[in-house]
Amino acid sequence: MNSPIALEDALEKIRMLKNNYYFRRESEDITLIDSIGRELSETIFANSISPEFDIAAMDGFAFNCEDKFPLKIMGKVFAGDNLLRIKRGEALAITTGALLPEGANAVLKIEDADVKNDILFGNTLPEWKNVFIKGSDYREGDMIFERHHRIMPQSTALLYSLGIEKVSVYKKLRTGIISTGTEIHNGTIKNTNAVLIQGFMNELGCESTFIGTVPDDYEETKKMLLDSCEKYDIVFSTGGVSVGERDYVSDIIKEIGELVFHKVAIRPGKPLAVG
Template identity: 40%
Template sequence: MSHDHESMLCRADAVEEVTDLLERELSTRGTVEMSIEDGAAGRTLAEPVTAPRDVPAHDHATMDGFAVDARDPYPLTVRDEEIFPEDQPPAIAAGETVRIATGAPLPERANAVLKVEEATVEGGELTGSTLEPGTYAYERGSNVSAGETLFRPGERLSAKDLILLRDLGIERVAVYERFSVGLLATGSEIHEGVTPDLDSPMLAALVRSWGHSATIAGTVPDEYDRTEQRIAELADEHDVVITTGGTSVGEKDYVVRALESLGELRFHRVRIRPGKPIAAARLPDHDAVAFAVPGKPVGAHTVATLVMRPFFVGDADPLPTRVATVTSDVGIGTPGFEYAVPVTLDGERATPLGHVDSPLQVYDETFDPSVLSSSTRATRADGFVITESDLSAGESVRVIPYHVIE
C-alpha cells in the first residue's frame, strides 16, 4: 500500500467514494413502511413521493375580509352570510360579495379578498380599495400540483418535511431499514484500561443522531490476528463496522491491513487535518461496509462528520456556515491540505481555540492539528473553519457550527 501524499484523496473525492458506498448498500437494502406520526423523521426514503392532488385543493382566503371578483366595480352587494374554513362556499353572482374568514374556500367566481381594514359597509353595500386578482387569495395548486414529485429516494426526511406530507394527505412512507453499526476501539492501552475509550461513545451518539442504531462492541489489543478476527465478527453481525485507532502507518497500526485482507479498501487517508488517516472499505464476503477512524478524539470527530457522515444521512451538499471575523493570525503547516480549525464564537468574533491567545494554548502562530486533535478541551469549540491557507486577524471566515453536522 502506498503511503505518499500523492495517494491521498481530497475531501470531495473521499465523500464521492462514501456516497458510492451508500448507493451500493441502498440498492439491495430492505424497506419498511413508517407512519409520519411514528418515527418517519430522520429516516431515508426508499421510494419517491408524488403529490396525489393539488395543494391547496381550492382557492382560499389568506385574510379575514370579503370575497370578491376584482373585476367588479364598487359598490358590491353584501350577502347575509359568512364563509368559514370548514364550509362549502356559496355561489356569488356578478356584483355580489360575501364575508370570508382566513383559510376559508373562495366562492367559484371570487378571485380576491378585500381585507376588513380596507372595507366599508353601509346599507348592505361594500366599497373599498382597488384590488388585483389574486390579492390575499391562495390559489389552487399554487403550492403543489397533482403528480409533482416532491421527494426522491435516498432523501432523509426532516421534521419539517412532515408538514408537507400531512398536507398532501400522505400518512405512511416507505423508508430504508436503519443501518446497524458496530463500534470497535483498537489499541492495547485502551484494551488494558490504561487509557479510556473516548471515541466510541461519541461516534455512537453521532450514528444515532444520524438516524441509525449503534452498538459499542468493546476493544481489541494491538494484535493483527485478533484485530482482523474481531472486525470480521462484527461485519457478520452489523451492516457497518466503525473502528477507532490503528489507522496510521506505525508498526502496530493493523486496522487498514485487516480491512485490505477482508475486503476492498476504497481509500486510506484524506487531505484534511486533523483526521487525515481515515479509511473506508467494502467487505463483500460479510455484506458490510467498514470505516476506520483515527483514534485522537477531536480528529475522529472532525473526519467522521466531514467524510463519513454522508454515508448515514445521504447528503453531501455543502454544509451551512456562519460568517464571522477571526481574532488571531493562524498559520498552516504543510500546504495541500484542508485544515479544520476549531473556533469559539462571541457574536461575530471567531477565536481559534488552541491558539496561544485562547483559553486552550496548544499552539502559537501555526495551527498544530496533531496536538489539538488529542485535546479534549477543544470540544468546547462552537464550530470550525475549513481553510487551505493562513488565516489573518480581522479576516472574514465561514464557520461550520457543530450543531449542523451532529
C-alpha cells in the first residue's frame, strides 16, 4: 500500500501540472469591462506615448528654473486649455493637470510662492520639479503587460489609455463536478460537497458545471469520468478515493490515465487522488 505524500510534495506536483496544462486553452477577444480576472493570451505593447505633453503636477506657477526671482506673472492656464508659451523672466499661474507652457521646465507650488502685484517671488527649483514629464508613463514600443498577466481593474484603465477596447484572453477553464456514492446518488445524503466546489470554481472565474451523481459501480463511474474528461479541462469528483471495497476512482484513474498521487498526509483530507 502506498504511503501518503507530504502536503508540500502534493502542492508541488499540482504546480507542475498547472505549468504544463493551465494555459493550453484557446483564446477569445472580449471587452475591457468583461476582462477583469482573466489572463492575457498575448503581450501588449504601447502604440503611443503618455503623457503626450509635459503636465503640471501641482497648482502653482510655471517658470524656467534657470531664471532668477522675481518673475513677471503673465496670466493663468487651466487644465484643458491650449498650450501656451512664456519667455525668460516670465511665469504663468497653472493648475494641476494643465499643459506646461513652452519655455517652462518647473512648477513652483502655490504654497511656496509669494506674489506681490503680479510679481512672483520664490525659491530656485531643479529642472522638472512638480511636472509629469512627457512620456514618463510609457512610450511607443514599451511593454505594458506580458502574456499571462491577470487583468485587474487598474489594468483596464491603463489599457483604455492606450486606446484599447478589446483584449485577447484565454477562455475560461471548463470545470466539471461528479459526485460518486450510492448514498449521494439516491439522495440519502445531501450533496453539499458539490455545491461547495462549484462555488469555489465560480469564485475563481471558471465555467463550472455539475455533471451529476453516479452510484458505487465501477463501469458507470468509469464511463462518467471518461465522458467528462472529453468535455472539460478539469474534472472534480467527490468520494471513491479511500480504501473501501467500493472506492473505485483511484483505480479507474490508474487504468485510463496516470495517477499522479494518491493520499496526502493531512487530516482531514487524507483520501485525495490527482491524475
